[in-house]
Amino acid sequence: MSSSTPASAVSRVTINDVARQCGLSIATVSKVLNRRSQARIPAPTQERVLEVAKELGYRPSYLARALANQRSHTIGVLYAPPMALIPRGIYESLMDELDRVLSARGYQLMFVRLTDHVEQWRQILQDQRFDGCLVLSGAPPAVVEMLAGSAMPCVLVNLKSETPLPSVQTDDFDGAVQVTRHLIELGHQKIGYYADVNEPHYSAERRHAGYCHAMAEAGLTTMEPFGGETAALAERLKREPGLVSAVIAYQHRIAVCLLQSLWRQGLSVPGDVSVATFNNAYPVEQTIPPLTAVALPTVEMGRRAAEMLLDRVERPGEAPVEGVVLKERLVVRESTGPVRVSPHSRRS
Amino acid sequence: MSSSTPASAVSRVTINDVARQCGLSIATVSKVLNRRSQARIPAPTQERVLEVAKELGYRPSYLARALANQRSHTIGVLYAPPMALIPRGIYESLMDELDRVLSARGYQLMFVRLTDHVEQWRQILQDQRFDGCLVLSGAPPAVVEMLAGSAMPCVLVNLKSETPLPSVQTDDFDGAVQVTRHLIELGHQKIGYYADVNEPHYSAERRHAGYCHAMAEAGLTTMEPFGGETAALAERLKREPGLVSAVIAYQHRIAVCLLQSLWRQGLSVPGDVSVATFNNAYPVEQTIPPLTAVALPTVEMGRRAAEMLLDRVERPGEAPVEGVVLKERLVVRESTGPVRVSPHSRRS
DNA sequence: CTGAAAGCGCTTACAG
């Protein structure tokens, strides 16, 4: 086998082989295989083509077909490391739904890592391999700008941009209001908010704003958000028992860490302090105790993003730029409970 | 804009535009752009081509290039749902490394869900879009068979097959021996093994065999593996305090559940029972207490798999079928501790 | 050093 012949191309059967075997032209074979209704081809001919194609194990070349059609039926999914290849948590089910919807309509997903090497992805985004693309949160502004200036249909997923591009976002303000009200209803008055300093995502300010809104609405005083390491926060909560009786953590990963840090300090949840968070993603159900969390509508996000994108791909220029904002839903578990009269005085 | 013109194709600049602008043929432009060393093209000509290409924003078409070269520089990653789109835990860093190595060598990854709809993926695997593929554990035997019968270069990742195909696996037997010995050194004698009934993976028997081996080696009696729900197991451990002083769980997810179930029963870890597991993946470091776990060499798995595949893609027919088996490494944390003389008699 | 031409494997007006 010569090194210039890819193994995958060995003795490949093409449309020519099928045509020859049938004694027909490739044009006719193509029409039969693509079920062009306007070309009325007699049933017997059709059957023969189908039969021969099957017999020969003919598979149309994706590359040739895409080139001729000027359409690849491939959608790019753009994401930025250091996020893991597939961003953790919420994206699992979102991706699954995206893939489900798109593959049902004949499209394939291709993932693109947005590395520092700008030329690499810029190339990929412009080399005709995608019919459209989905941009996940975390993508650098340069990507969004480039797409805004190009004709490539795209939808931003869980991402906000200055440039007007279609997007699917979540109502984090409302989610934050929901979880804060939940704590207030449990009798909490001193409720802290634990921000994630590493997160430039749009939800950061919306969640904090929602928390502030719900607190003000109930006539409660908002505190300066906590930050830094969970260990330091837990230690402080231990030292200052009356500081807060509940903490809302910006997202599930830091909430999980916080539970561990509180455990190390001997503080019980929700006995000494209630903990609630955002993102109803693994492992919030398996923590000790299970975490009360605001669930993002991940499946719906995936579905809407996929549909919006396909609309643009299949009817370019028709769909207006729209920003969909989906509601979140509170899932109450055991990490939040009624406030105690005397905050962990027992222990301290 | 006509609906027959994809938005992404609008006013696309091709090699013809560049050639015309330069007053050269497309052949020459192609040579310059591909840096064909044998064709000695004068520096001034080269510069002009490069300049014009840049000025026009020319990007070679992936489809045309791949079709002409009979090489797509795209690698398929085959995985099976119900596994999440990206299988959880260990695959995050494995995928990241795969992608890193492959993209450094000019290849892109494309993910393919192996759904029930067999024709769909069979099509994709044979339509010339991939130069090779990686098959992740969980893929149905039908996929492996098909690949074994085709000329497509492929490597099985963390997957065992009847058919002789190149693969990267882990030494789960040895990993199990390591963790069992660790518990034995801590003084444990009654060590249980908690199997995952839903897991047909090859590691299942190897891990159990390694456990049996280490137990026998120390002259200890192996018990029948536990199974079923973690809640039931925890309840049983509560009822029968002397049953075991340590449990090895088949994988991290069930270990995380087990910790929660033990907590519900009021059993302390490692005070009442030590817990160890496999897969040093999120969230084993954040659990209460942090889990002792056998780490799979995920980064090395990714690297080896990528390299083995590229060898086959770039020099077809040369590389022999090989099965690489990589060592695992024990990471000791707080969920395992010395055996207690009187097993949680305090409580029961 | 450069280019005309064939080829990669399809699709699609268009003409018969």
Add this chain to the structure above:
DNA sequence: CTGAAAGCGCTTACAG
């Protein structure tokens, strides 16, 4: 109803 031919955008012997 069927097929010759042009076209999708490249690469690569081959000839000059």
